[in-house]
Amino acid sequence: MGFTLAFWALGPTTPGAGSPDPSMAAAIAGDSLERARALHALNRLTFGPRPGDVERVLATGVNRWIEQQLYPKATPDHRLDAALADFEILKLTTDDLAEMFFRDRQERRRRQLAMRDSAQSMDAAANPGARRQGQAPRNRLRRLTGQFQQLAVTRAVLSQRQLYEVLVDFWTNHFNVFLGKGQVRYLARDYIEGVIRPHALGRFEDLLVATAQSPAMLFYLDNAQSVAPGSEPPRLAQMEQRLRRMQTSRSNRMGTQGDRIRQAERRLEQTRARLPTGLNENYARELLELHTLGVDGGYTQEDVINVARVLTGWSANRPGQGGARFVFNTWAHDTGEKIVLGRKFAPGGMEEGMELLRMLSRHPATMRYISGKLCVRLVSDDPPEGCVAAGARAWEASDGDIREVLRAIITSSDFWNSELRGRKTKTPLEFVVSAVRAIDAEPDNTPGLARLVARLGQPLLMHQAPNGYPETQQSWVNAGALLNRLNTALGFAAGRVRGAKIDLTRVVALSDDIDEMLAGVNAAILNGTASANTLRVMRQQAEQTSDRRQARAVLIGYAIGSPEFQRQ
Amino acid sequence: MTDRSIDRRVFVKAGGLALVSLGIDPIFLTRAAYAVRRPDGPANAKKTLICVFQRGAVDGLNMIVPHGDPSYYQDRPGIAIGRPGKPDGALDLDGYFGLHPSLAPLLPYYRDGSMAIVHAVGSPYPSRSHFDAQGYMESGTPGVKSTRDGWLNRYMAHERDHEDTPFRGVAMGAQLPHALRGSSPALAIDNLQTFGIRTRPNTQDRVASAFEELYRGSASGLVASSAEEGFEAIRMLQTANPSAFEPENGARYPTSAFGRQMRQLAQLVKAGIGLEIGFADVGGWDTHVNQGAGQGQLAGRLRDFGGTIAAFAQDLGPRMADVVVLTMSEFGRTVSENGNRGTDHGRATAMLVLGGNANGGKVHGRWPTLAPEKREDGRDLAVTTDFRDLFAEVLVGHLGSADLSAVFPGYESDPSRWVGAMRR
Numbered sequence: 001m002g003f004t005l006a007f008w009a010l011g012p013t014t015p016g017a018g019s020p021d022p023s024m025a026a027a028i029a030g031d032s033l034e035r036a037r038a039l040h041a042l043n044r045l046t047f048g049p050r051p052g053d054v055e056r057v058l059a060t061g062v063n064r065w066i067e068q069q070l071y072p073k074a075t076p077d078h079r080l081d082a083a084l085a086d087f088e089i090l091k092l093t094t095d096d097l098a099e100m101f102f103r104d105r106q107e108r109r110r111r112q113l114a115m116r117d118s119a120q121s122m123d124a125a126a127n128p129g130a131r132r133q134g135q136a137p138r139n140r141l142r143r144l145t146g147q148f149q150q151l152a153v154t155r156a157v158l159s160q161r162q163l164y165e166v167l168v169d170f171w172t173n174h175f176n177v178f179l180g181k182g183q184v185r186y187l188a189r190d191y192i193e194g195v196i197r198p199h200a201l202g203r204f205e206d207l208l209v210a211t212a213q214s215p216a217m218l219f220y221l222d223n224a225q226s227v228a229p230g231s232e233p234p235r236l237a238q239m240e241q242r243l244r245r246m247q248t249s250r251s252n253r254m255g256t257q258g259d260r261i262r263q264a265e266r267r268l269e270q271t272r273a274r275l276p277t278g279l280n281e282n283y284a285r286e287l288l289e290l291h292t293l294g295v296d297g298g299y300t301q302e303d304v305i306n307v308a309r310v311l312t313g314w315s316a317n318r319p320g321q322g323g324a325r326f327v328f329n330t331w332a333h334d335t336g337e338k339i340v341l342g343r344k345f346a347p348g349g350m351e352e353g354m355e356l357l358r359m360l361s362r363h364p365a366t367m368r369y370i371s372g373k374l375c376v377r378l379v380s381d382d383p384p385e386g387c388v389a390a391g392a393r394a395w396e397a398s399d400g401d402i403r404e405v406l407r408a409i410i411t412s413s414d415f416w417n418s419e420l421r422g423r424k425t426k427t428p429l430e431f432v433v434s435a436v437r438a439i440d441a442e443p444d445n446t447p448g449l450a451r452l453v454a455r456l457g458q459p460l461l462m463h464q465a466p467n468g469y470p471e472t473q474q475s476w477v478n479a480g481a482l483l484n485r486l487n488t489a490l491g492f493a494a495g496r497v498r499g500a501k502i503d504l505t506r507v508v509a510l511s512d513d514i515d516e517m518l519a520g521v522n523a524a525i526l527n528g529t530a531s532a533n534t535l536r537v538m539r540q541q542a543e544q545t546s547d548r549r550q551a552r553a554v555l556i557g558y559a560i561g562s563p564e565f566q567r568q
Numbered sequence: 569m570t571d572r573s574i575d576r577r578v579f580v581k582a583g584g585l586a587l588v589s590l591g592i593d594p595i596f597l598t599r600a601a602y603a604v605r606r607p608d609g610p611a612n613a614k615k616t617l618i619c620v621f622q623r624g625a626v627d628g629l630n631m632i633v634p635h636g637d638p639s640y641y642q643d644r645p646g647i648a649i650g651r652p653g654k655p656d657g658a659l660d661l662d663g664y665f666g667l668h669p670s671l672a673p674l675l676p677y678y679r680d681g682s683m684a685i686v687h688a689v690g691s692p693y694p695s696r697s698h699f700d701a702q703g704y705m706e707s708g709t710p711g712v713k714s715t716r717d718g719w720l721n722r723y724m725a726h727e728r729d730h731e732d733t734p735f736r737g738v739a740m741g742a743q744l745p746h747a748l749r750g751s752s753p754a755l756a757i758d759n760l761q762t763f764g765i766r767t768r769p770n771t772q773d774r775v776a777s778a779f780e781e782l783y784r785g786s787a788s789g790l791v792a793s794s795a796e797e798g799f800e801a802i803r804m805l806q807t808a809n810p811s812a813f814e815p816e817n818g819a820r821y822p823t824s825a826f827g828r829q830m831r832q833l834a835q836l837v838k839a840g841i842g843l844e845i846g847f848a849d850v851g852g853w854d855t856h857v858n859q860g861a862g863q864g865q866l867a868g869r870l871r872d873f874g875g876t877i878a879a880f881a882q883d884l885g886p887r888m889a890d891v892v893v894l895t896m897s898e899f900g901r902t903v904s905e906n907g908n909r910g911t912d913h914g915r916a917t918a919m920l921v922l923g924g925n926a927n928g929g930k931v932h933g934r935w936p937t938l939a940p941e942k943r944e945d946g947r948d949l950a951v952t953t954d955f956r957d958l959f960a961e962v963l964v965g966h967l968g969s970a971d972l973s974a975v976f977p978g979y980e981s982d983p984s985r986w987v988g989a990m991r992r
Contacts, residue, residue, distance in 0.1 A: 222856045225908045278907025282856040285696070285913065295697045296713075301945060304696075425791065457742025457758070464851055465624065467699050470743075474716070477790045478744040478756040479734075479798030480763060486779050487766045533785030541778050563783055563791055 037062050039527050040421045043568040044378050045069060045410070046162035048426075048434025051507065051524040066410060070403050072161035072201065080158040086445040089148045089189060094324055097186035100141040141186065145179060146447030148189060149460040150499060153449040156433040157441075157500075167200040167402070168192075169429065170377055172461070173468030174370075175211045175291060177220040179461045184220050187324055188461055191216035204370070204400035205361035208291065212357055213326035215316035221283035221466060224315040226308055228334035229278040236275065239268050276332075284308035286466045292360040294369030299341060306338040310345055310352045361400050367392040373471075374409055380420045381472040387414035422529070422567050425473035428456035430568065431485060435492050435560050438525040440506040448499020452491075456484050477566075486561040493557030507556055510549065514542050517552050525559040534562045614890050615924070615967050616837055618830075618846040618880075619720065619747065621706075622873070622897035624854035625698060628917030629903065629938075629949060630866055631671070632685055632931065636664035639938035643904040647861050647911070656862025661685070665931045669862050670870035673878035674920070681929040682881075682888065683922040684989045686958055688933050690899055690951035694944065696913035698854070701898035705955060706746035708976050717750030719956075719975050720845050723963060725752035726974040733842030734801035740829035740848050748847055753797045760832045761811045764802045776802055810839035819883035824872045826850040830880045837884060837891060844967070850876075853897065857908040881922060892924035892966045894959070900949055903938050914948035919958060924966045925991045932987035957985050965990025 038057040042049040045066065057065045068075055084090060152169070159165045172192065179185050195214045199207035211217050218224040243264045246257060284307035289295045313333035317325050328350040338345040338352070343359065345352045360366055371391030375383030387409050394401075394408035409415060426434060432453045436443060443449055450460055457476070463469050470476070491497045493504075508520030518539055522530045530538070538558045542551040559565060633649045634640050635658050641648050649668055650657035658666025659675050665687070667675055677683035693710035695701045704710040708719030717725075724730075724737050737754035739745050744756040757763050765776045776799055783795035813835045821827035829848040836843040852869045859866045877895075881888050900917030916936075922928070934952040936942045944950040960981035963969035972981050 222908065222910075225857060227907055229907065276907045280856055280906050280908050280910065281912040282854075289697050289699075295695075295700050301696060465698060465854075473790055474749055475743050477794050478754075479794045479801060480755055480757045481742060482791070482794050483764065483798045483802070484742075484758075490765075490767060490775070531785070534782060537778055537782045537785070558778065558782060561779060561782070563795075566791055 034058060034062065036418070036421070037416065038065075039529075040416070041066060043422070044415075044424070045166060047156045047165065047430060048437045048568065049527060050437045050440055054527055066163075069161070069163035070201070070407060072164040075160045077158075077160050080155060080160070083154055083158055083443070083445075084151075087147060087151050087154075088445075089144045089151060090193070092144075092189075094186070094190055097141070097144070097189060098183075098324060100139070100144075101183065101186040104139050104141055145185065146450060147445055148192075149450035149454075150443070150445060150447045152192075152460050153429070153433060153436075153453060153499075154443040154445070156429070157436045157443050157449075163406075164201055166377075167406070168197055170374070171196050171200050171207065173463075173471075174373065175207075175217065176463055176466050176468035177216045177461065178464050180464065181220055183318075183324070184216050187214075187216035187219065190214070190324075192461075199402075201403050201406075202401075204366075204395070204402055204405075205358060207402070208357050208361055209354070211291070212287070212311075212314065212353070215324040215326065217283070218314065218316045218326070221286055222280045223283035223308075223311055225276045226280035226283070226312055226314075227276045227278065227329075227332035228309070228312045231312075231332050231334075233275065233329070233331055236268075236271060239264070239271060243268055279305070279308045279312065281305065281308045284311060287311075287360070290466055292369070293363060293365040294372075297363070297365035297369060303340050306340045306345075307356065309334040309336070309338050310340065310356050313350065314353055364392070364396075367395040367400075371395060371405060371409070374405065375414075376471050378406075378409055379412075379415050381424060381474075384414045384417075387412040390414075422564075424568050425477055425566055426568050427469065427471065427476055428458040428481075429453050429460070429469075431456065431566065432488070434568070435489070435565070436500055438507075438560065438565075439492060439502060439504065439556065441492075441497075441503070442501040443499060444501065446499050448497065450499070452488060452497060452499065456488065457481060482566075485566065489559075489561030489565075490557045492560055493553040495553075504552055504556060508552060510552060512548055514539060514551055514555075517548075517555055518542065521552075521555040521559050525556065526562065526564050529564050530559070530562065531564065534558075534564060538562075616843050616846060616891045617962065617966055618833055618848065618891065618893045620830075620848050620850060620873075620877070620893060620895040621702075621745065621747075622853050622895060623698075623702065623849055623851045624897075625701075625899045625901060625913060626853040626897040626917055627855060627859065627866060627911050628687065628897070628900040630859070630861070631668050631870060632661075632687055632918040633658040633666045633668060634664065634687075634935070634938065635660070635666050637938045639903065639940070643938070645905070646909045647859055647905045649861055662931060664935075668867065668870050668874075670867045671874035674874045674922075677878070677881060677922055678929055682926060683920060683928045684926045685918060685920055685931045686933045686953060686987055686989055687918045687931055688916040688936055688949055688951060689919050689953040689955055689958055689987075690916040692951065692954050694915065696899065696915075698898055698913075703746060705896060705898050708747075708956060708959070709978065710954075710956075712978075715977075718745070718747035719959065720747045720847070721750030721752050721754060722977075723967075723969060723975045724754070724845060725750060726971065727967070727969060730842075730844050734797055734804055735836060735841045735843050737845040738833070738836060738843060738847070740832055740846075745847055745849065748845070753793070754845075755797060755801055757832070760805075760835060764805060804841055808839045808841045810835040810841070813838045815879070815883045817882050817885045819879045821879040821883075822872050822875045824876065826872055827876045827879070830876045831883070834880055834883045837887060855901070856906065856910040856912060859910045877920075877922065884923075888923040890924065892926060892962060893920070893922040894962050895920040896955065902947055903943060903949060904947065915944045916949040916951040916953075919955075921958075921962060921989045927988055927991045930988075932989050934987075953987055954985070957981050958987065958989060961986040961988075961990050965992065 035054060035058060038054050041062055042053055042057060156165050177184050177188055177191055179188050191214050195210040199210055246261050246264060281304055285304045288297060288299050288304065288307060293299060313329045315327055315329050317327045330349060333349060335347045340356060368388060372383060372388045374391060375387045379387050390408040390412040391405045394404045398404035432449060453460060458469055495502050507524045508517050511517050518535065522528055538555050541558060542554045545551050545554060630649055635651050652658050652660035652666050656669055659669060659672060660666045661678060674683060691701060691704055691710045693704055706718045707715035709715040720737065730736065734753065734755060737748050739748050739756045741756055742758045744754060748754040765772050767775050780799040783792055815821060821831045826848060833846040833848060850873055855866050877893055884891055896919050897917050899913060899915055901911035901914040906912050936950040936952050940946060942950060956976045956979055960972050960976065963972065
């Protein structure tokens, strides 16, 4: 666990003594424009620079490094690959996960029933044993869920393909699903691995279709259960047929089949009561509002209903019926004519939905809305028109190639506008990951870092509403949140953070010369951007301890807790 | 708006924590002529308003059940709450409306006249997007998306008589809700017990003041002002220790996130540290599938909701004379159940006003009926009360707000339209 950081006062402060030499600070900050460009690129296109990253980008050349990041597959990722070997969640099949999920659910229901019974027979509060039985044990799926959240943090920390991981995070929020909703808990692994990650830098249309056909999204936003009014699945007709055969069979006439028939009748009734009877607008609305056009994209309530009708039949098999896979149920599809955004959809089964998604992927409102969102992530909370338009133009020219849209935004003058640099505030995920990167710590497969991100307000894949986590500072900056970040910073410095191996020697070597360590910490964690005030406070605090280890930890704690480190 | 470094308040230490305002946001310099009557004397510093946001659009028709409306049972064959007297049936209020059975803990407050209900309330702007509609309800400017501050914050910025402490406006949670964002300081706290700098007790002061210096000297904008507010709050918590207050009067809060939030808001009320506006979020209302009836999904959420609010009222006991709980949700849900025994996004919903001088024991508002021709777009409960009129009535009636033109810019809340949820 490392040593405990003691922040007690060891004597009066000695103001003034040995303040940093301004010329040295300038040298640390580096005044070359190229250096500033490299730092900016790292701040926005990665989860934050690691010690030495600025120099590495400069050695490659900023523009060339960006091109490399746009083609991630060419960049080897050995350190991450080695770490991934410890993640069991990546090795299990969907059926394995499904089995755990359904077994847990069954077990939970059994326990709940048992508890209800015992609560009826005695005062449950007076019988703590019964209560304990009612609580779910730490089951395997829950542990794996924590591991899955930690996986996202680990990749963000370790991957050399940083821009790709930034985009994975972006699309994970854009096409949000919620681990807390029923079957999504076991489907989310396939969703991230098989839907988001393969398409994060591909064509938007492919990504959109993949999400629309993913069991996770189909269950999360209920389209799996949206059917044309009056439609019935074939298995219901089969059950009815079987029942009729039983009723008219000879053995029934002889009166020996009564129980079996009553049972079959009951089952038929139960099945019918559970079946969907009509439309569900949930996915249709969010598809237009959040995934494609944006809320001001010019659609009406009628359009929402017609989109839902177009997508009737888009559903998923449950595991055991050939894995949890997309399925188009012809019986559930509304065969009438639909009009969406003025365009007629002739009856065409599943192809209607494909045509709809193609149309939405190419709609000007979609291009602007998503280009704008990317600019909020990469450029500014209030992105200038230039970069948004550049992204939309590239979208149109490339038929929605995400890589081209990104390149257009990153090469726009707005992205490089020096007035917009260092002005975005990190999200909790970005704050934690950038801190782990800045001190070059080694994440493990325990959920420690993911829990830290959750404590700061961003439990991964646990955003219940379909809009995903916000990106702008007005959502994340407030007094309570900031104090939590300061505590986190102290935790990193004291080696109190779980989920990562921390070795502060990787930041700066121990030295008896505080100024030397101060310069090293400023260079490694803040890339020389510390203000005179920040340097003064850091130094003042470090001087209050005679132990150089503690002094180093103090310097690192205040660096991660500094206002400079909250921004990117 | 987000850069508050220039015209922000300056903290002046004078006998503890008096805060003096030096500037007013430019937006508030342009006051409309309309001003509402103010009760005798200045705004009462002891009054507290707790806003509870049911995020995800609660089905107002199953929360406050119009069991006397024939269309209700016709269009909800699978999810209607049974008539009063039936198993899991509605708890009758006035022969026409009833409470969802899970809200039984709130029935005594309705009966003794301390809880008012407003039905068919909502936004004049017909958005069925959760996020737009929440934004409109929190900004207080339906239809105007560019409003970046919230109505509660504008109230605080505008109403200067209340003693300004760091705890004047507090939201429980990791994020500050839109309703509390703006030029006036407001705190978001996810846990009172861990709020502060967590180092060894004997070093906390030193570390906190070092961080304070770090932020005061080199930061500006929202980050700097948030830090300043945080450190002021820490100092105040050192003398008033709200976490020490245990629930009173036998109140038992549900062990839910909402229960924890309300329990902590009650602690802040008891600590007497100037809480005027409290805010809590409670989710899980977006019941598109299997919402259930007297039992089931929505019933579970309402049990938490009603049980928590009732525990809060019980906990505060006589203090509830100075506290009002106002619940709200971005919109209601379709009158007819959908194809999955759930409901889709609708328009009007129901809101509760509990405590203070709430004009309780009544279901207020004009009931448009569920008759198909009276529905909005032929499908949803029509909005007959603009939510701003209800919010305005509560601000005036409970907090003694004198001028609402800055709180709801561009809208004149005419008392003749108020539903009468507060006693005058």
